[in-house]
Amino acid sequence: MEFHPDVYKRACSKLNAPPDAVKEAIEMIEQKRKPRKAVRNLLVTAAILALAVLAAMGANAASDGELFEEVLFFSVCKTTDESGEVKLSMDVAENGGEVKLSMDVAENGDALQNAQKFTITEDGEGKAYLTYTDENGIQVREELDLMEDKANAQSASAGQENPEADAEQRAASDAG
Amino acid sequence: MSDEEFTGYAQEFAGTVYRVAFHTCKNAADSEDVLQDVLLKLYQEKTPFESREHVRRWLIRVAVNQSRKLLRSAWFRRSRPLEDCAALLEEAAPEESGVFQAVMNLPQKYRTPLYLYYYEGYAVREVASLCGLKESTVSTQLQRARQKLKQMLEEGS
Numbered sequence: 001m002e003f004h005p006d007v008y009k010r011a012c013s014k015l016n017a018p019p020d021a022v023k024e025a026i027e028m029i030e031q032k033r034k035p036r037k038a039v040r041n042l043l044v045t046a047a048i049l050a051l052a053v054l055a056a057m058g059a060n061a062a063s064d065g066e067l068f069e070e071v072l073f074f075s076v077c078k079t080t081d082e083s084g085e086v087k088l089s090m091d092v093a094e095n096g097g098e099v100k101l102s103m104d105v106a107e108n109g110d111a112l113q114n115a116q117k118f119t120i121t122e123d124g125e126g127k128a129y130l131t132y133t134d135e136n137g138i139q140v141r142e143e144l145d146l147m148e149d150k151a152n153a154q155s156a157s158a159g160q161e162n163p164e165a166d167a168e169q170r171a172a173s174d175a176g
Numbered sequence: 177m178s179d180e181e182f183t184g185y186a187q188e189f190a191g192t193v194y195r196v197a198f199h200t201c202k203n204a205a206d207s208e209d210v211l212q213d214v215l216l217k218l219y220q221e222k223t224p225f226e227s228r229e230h231v232r233r234w235l236i237r238v239a240v241n242q243s244r245k246l247l248r249s250a251w252f253r254r255s256r257p258l259e260d261c262a263a264l265l266e267e268a269a270p271e272e273s274g275v276f277q278a279v280m281n282l283p284q285k286y287r288t289p290l291y292l293y294y295y296e297g298y299a300v301r302e303v304a305s306l307c308g309l310k311e312s313t314v315s316t317q318l319q320r321a322r323q324k325l326k327q328m329l330e331e332g333s
Contacts, residue, residue, distance in 0.1 A: 003325040005294045008279060011272035012295045014265040017194035021208040025215045026186055030179075 177219070185231050186215050192232065192296070193239045199287040200243035202280055204264055210242045217242075236296070236306050240288060247284065278328045286321035289314050 177185075190211060197210035217238055218231075225231045261280040265273060279287060292303045293314075300318070304311045 003278075003322055003329060004275065007272055007275045009295050011265055011268055011276035012195060012291065014268050014272065015191075015195055015198060015276075016266065017190040017211055018204075018208065021194075021211055022186060022190040025190075025212040026183055028212065029182070029216060029219045 177221070177225075182219055185218060185228075185235075188228075189232055189235050190215075193235050195291065195295070196236055196239040196288060197243045198261075198264075199279075199291045200240070200247060200284060202261060202284075206243075206246055210239060210246060213242050214238050233306065236292070240307055243288075274329070274332060275325075278325055278332065281328060282321055282324055286317050286324070289317050290321045293318055 193214050194207050194211050197207040197214075198204070201207050201210065214235060218235065221234070225234065261277055265276060268276070279290060282290070289303050289307055289309070292298045292306055293300065298306065300314050301311050303309075304314045307314065309317075
């Protein structure tokens with residue numbers, strides 16, 4: 001019996017990609033398209049928040065649990081400038097005032113190394129310190145005397161008019 | 177590439193990509209995976225296409241490469257399912273099923289050139305280009321495939 005190409009062609013014409021597979025592939029690609037940047041930015045924000053919470057927890061452990069709830073008075077604000085560059089700024093209530101930390105977030109979301117510019121430490125006398133690098137590249141070390149200024153710290157945090165940041169702060173607290 | 181162009185190409189050439197993949201992988205699930213990978217690569221492709229035929233050739237070439245890549249993977253070698261290939265044909269006559277199953281029983285290296293030559297209608301030179309083979313190799317593979325098919329079909333009948 002010979003091989004008949006026409007029979008083979010008729011057989012092949014009856015082998016088709018399942019319509020669901022094609023539809024699924026198109027939908028999968030459509031989903032990949034648009035929300036990518038937004039998702040990436042959210043991940044960056046989440047990473048910064050996680051780092052901040054971890055720093056607070058570390059300081060909390062070093063201060064026998066006295067510092068933890070105070071250090072959580074921070075907020076992260078995310079803005080995008082005209083060039084599309086994402087910037088994150090973190091406000092930390094300190095001594096009734098605010099310390100503002102800003103970090104540039106590259107498009108690829110590689111923000112953690114900038115986020116590591118700040119640290120919260122405690123010395124042998126139970127004092128906590130916030131160390132960060134200011135916009136001139138100078139390392140600044142400030143005491144976080146939060147236990148004595150709890151009311152001021154709370155009011156400083158509550159006074160910030162940034163609903164988005166407040167929502168993120170609550171999310172961070174929940175996560176913590 | 178606009179959304180409309182992409183969707184149009186995906187719908188028009190999905191069958192071709194799927195059949196190319198099936199002739200290598202011999203099972204539906206892996207062929208669907210190759211189809212999705214190839215469509216994703218089409219979407220990500222930055223080079224503009226000159227014509228629909230250009231898109232078709234590009235898709236076949238990528239499908240051949242993706243299928244081979246899957247075939248080489250350790251996972252595929254371990255878990256290749258045994259399938260009745262002819263059962264996937266929609267309302268095929270017994271004669272068609274028999275020929276198709278015989279083709280699927282050929283060694284893998286013969287199946288894709290055979291498909292491109294007989295079903296897609298490409299010349300030996302074009303099949304060689306699409307499969308990344310020499311023309312002489314493709315000619316030999318087609319000749320041997322026909323001999324094996326004749327032998328298998330005679331034994332089957």
